[in-house]
Amino acid sequence: EVQLVESGGGLIQPGGSLRLSCAVSGLTFSDYWMHWVRQAPGKGLVWVSRIRGDGRETNYADSVKGRFTISRDNAKHTLYLQMDSLEADDTAVYYCAGVLGARFDPWGQGTLVTVSS
Amino acid sequence: QSALTQPASVSGSPGQSITISCTGTSSDVGAYNYVSWYQQHPGKAPKLIIYDVYKRPSGLSNRFSGSKSGNTASLTISGLQAEDEADYYCTSYTGSITYVFGTGTKVTVL
Numbered sequence: 707e708v709q710l711v712e713s714g715g716g717l718i719q720p721g722g723s724l725r726l727s728c729a730v731s732g733l734t735f736s737d738y739w740m741h742w743v744r745q746a747p748g749k750g751l752v753w754v755s756r757i758r759g760d761g762r763e764t765n766y767a768d769s770v771k772g773r774f775t776i777s778r779d780n781a782k783h784t785l786y787l788q789m790d791s792l793e794a795d796d797t798a799v800y801y802c803a804g805v806l807g808a809r810f811d812p813w814g815q816g817t818l819v820t821v822s823s
Numbered sequence: 824q825s826a827l828t829q830p831a832s833v834s835g836s837p838g839q840s841i842t843i844s845c846t847g848t849s850s851d852v853g854a855y856n857y858v859s860w861y862q863q864h865p866g867k868a869p870k871l872i873i874y875d876v877y878k879r880p881s882g883l884s885n886r887f888s889g890s891k892s893g894n895t896a897s898l899t900i901s902g903l904q905a906e907d908e909a910d911y912y913c914t915s916y917t918g919s920i921t922y923v924f925g926t927g928t929k930v931t932v933l
Contacts, residue, residue, distance in 0.1 A: 741922075743924075750826065750912060750924060750925070750926055750927040751861070751863075751912050751914075751924040751927070752826075752924060753914070753921060753922040753923060753924060756921075756922075765920050765921055767824070767921060801869070807857075807874070808857035808874065808875065808916050808922075809859050809871055809874035809875070809880075810859065810861065810869070810914065811871035811880065813868040813869055813870070815867075815868050
């Protein structure tokens, strides 16, 4: 069974840092580009970042560039998102997703990040 | 990168067909056949229902179909069922090595 399990979310003050993790099982992890997608409360999906299967290429949405860092450990089948200088607008459920070609599948269940003082 | 434009809501009666549009630009939807669609029930993760404009994942109902014309992609749900009531999002690869999602459409089954 394919499973993506996010963790690391929580309440953090503005300007703080948080690291999200996404543990993956049931698929050949290194074959997949891995992505982070977020969804603010009551709002739509927004693409955040992606990393190539070998970890050597990364891309970011303009809204997080310079503040967020995506990485992966293929030996541990785990994806990460280091989030620094957090802002209230970063409050969202963060989903990890595996992408082959251009299809986002599978998805994790999401982890909630709340940035508030 | 601006979000792709979708209608905020679409409704239909059981058994009817509905179509959701997804309008982008010549830099995303119009440039690539990399449009996919996702269904999201409240409190749940999105689920892939269409990829590469019209392809269905294995095992998915053929009541869902996709198409594209110019800068606009479309998702059609035929034989509408109560379980189809959910939010639907399109997404497209863009020319700037990123992806963009649509604004989302709430489907209501009357």
